[in-house]
Amino acid sequence: METTSRKAEALGMCQHDLNHQLAEIQQRIKVQLPSLDKISFALYDTREHLLRSYADSSSTSLSTTHYEAPLCALPYLKQCIESRSPACLSEISSLRPSPHITALLAKGYHSSVAIPTFNGQVFRGFIFLNSHQANAFNPADIEQVKPYLQMLESRIFFEYQIVQSIIEKANTLVARSPVYQRESVSHKQRVSSYTNIIALALADRYDFDDEFVEHLTLFSQFHDLGKVKISPELLCKQRSLTADETYALRKHISYGEELVDDITKELNAADHPSAQLLREVVSCHYEFLDGSGYPRHLTRGAIPISARIVCVANIFDALTTHKPYKQACSVPYALLELEKMVSDGKLDSDCVNVLREHQHQLKAIIHRYPERDPMDGCY
Template sequence: MTSFQPLHSVTSQSLTGKLQGFHEALLADYPHICRLACAIYDKPTDVLKTFINSTRQGHAIAGYEVKLHDTPSLLHLANHQQSRVIDDISAEIHGGSVHSDWLLEQGYMSSFTVPIIRQNQFLGFVFIDSVEKDSFTPSIQRDLIMRCASICDAIANELAAAHLLVATASAIRSIANLRDFETGMHLTRMAELSKLIARNLPAHFGLSDEDIEHIYLFSPLHDIGKIGIPDAILLKAGRLTDSERQIMQTHVQKGVDMIDSILADFNLIEANDARIMRNIIAFHHEYLDGSGYPFGLKGEQVPIEARIVTVADIFDALTHKRPYKKSWSVENSLTELHQMVEQGKIDDDCVTALANSLNAAQHIVTTYCDSQEPASNPGY
């Protein structure tokens, strides 16, 4: 059996690290700039969400999302590809929303907002804050726009690479004549549930918005290796025999091999987001007591991103109909997850994060419900 091991360390500098380095260099000329942050835009959902930041004063806002069309001032900047200066935040910004209340609490005095536009597509914003009023003169604005181009390029390139990986894996799945092994709604639920759990984990896990975005993007690829499993097993209407289960379990290594090949082809094997993708695919069937497969990892050997996806995947399987079972209620499914925690199989913090977001979990289950459930056998 392969000795593939979890990739806990970052193999290349993260975007957060790059932004912090950019901020450090900027301080030599502009010591009053106390914060740089980037929010990225998801066009299908119209959601603008926090992504990376470098904060020298105050505390960073994290896990924040807002509909772009609910923020007319930012929508105008995005539509017209314009920057914006606020010379006196305390005079021009009024409380009443989560973001404006947070901004006023930090003591920032002025700000400069720059849209990220690549190939005429709006990708998000860079927010630059200062501890002084009237910090952003026209000449400073021009200089900052030029200097921000490098970090905007890095953000655009990494997002493009991540979406390319997802699109490539999805295309492979589509052309493999897999029919109903996974529905689009299952994949959407996996992304939403994984993000929900990740956002509600305790702070000691140290998941940044950048990490959470990658978990959100890559969690639907967890079972990509199933494209190499024969339909007679993959689509079997009933529980698998022992020999069939052994074949089913090979989908993990098949998925790892497939993704490694894709990463190598795109020269992305050392990319930071590749670590999260590979860990999700390789370890989402591991149990904390060592009884999972294919590597029999225990406890902290299982990366947190894999533990998150494991809980999301089991919860989704429980709450939706399968050929051999009816769908369970959210409450009964959570009871089953808690029992698995007591057995030492899955992560208590991940299950607690899901349980503490019961209404949101129910919303995901009901909103993204399949009209016809997938025939795939999960192979647990």
């Protein structure tokens, strides 16, 4: 019964997403290329210089492969970028073995086409066409279906641009509050990294697709967006908060909801799945499974899995960073505190278990994004 509810929850998140759009276009292309069995898109992360799986027409069945690789380790694809032209590969097994190549071969794929995509002069990623047959594609085939490939690019860039526009507007709001920006920069990066670890580890259990993992990772940075409307004095207070101050600080949830609504309405994207995901994160990341959280005292299934993930990531970060009124906990001690909250019925055990199983990565993230010492003065 639990597995069924997880599948239903994931299906609700994945309807009308980019995966389904790729599947629809695949069916059109198959009229001219009957050997086409899969279309996927890998997004280029300019900050990390990684190529990440992002959308996949085969993911409409909620069976996905999550992967990433540094572009410098993919000379075959680097040549495509330099020439700005597609490359047909008659047999995938001829490439140097990697987890992704192994996964493709295990699923029976043998040939592929890599098509570099550019938004103006900026490289954005690759469209891949795959077939279960060897020697399935040639340059003449790719030229023949070029209008469909352009349609694919248009759909991908449209979806990508909505997400990027939301992030740009959120970052603009944060920049208008220098105090909050300084206070939150490392916190945002760590919470995003912890969120990514949890979401990837739970992907098979909850049938998260790559698009969901990518967007949740990005949007988790803005879980506290409403704090841009909180007074600097309250944000910078060096001692424990009074009851009235705690109440005032908690209003950042409703402020955040208002800001998300303003952003998504301005972009004419209020009903877009990405907008809904951001709302879930902003609205529910302080809700606890037993109803003791805020602001709506939601319980268990009423709390979206997206918010349950960010909730655990956020609390772990709070425990492992210094505050003016407390010292940071060690990673093992913080995990014990989280496990106590699981035992008390507050946190999702699946999410906490993932952190316990990835302690080496957690320590690396803390080292990579260190918190400034609060005793150095006001944020």
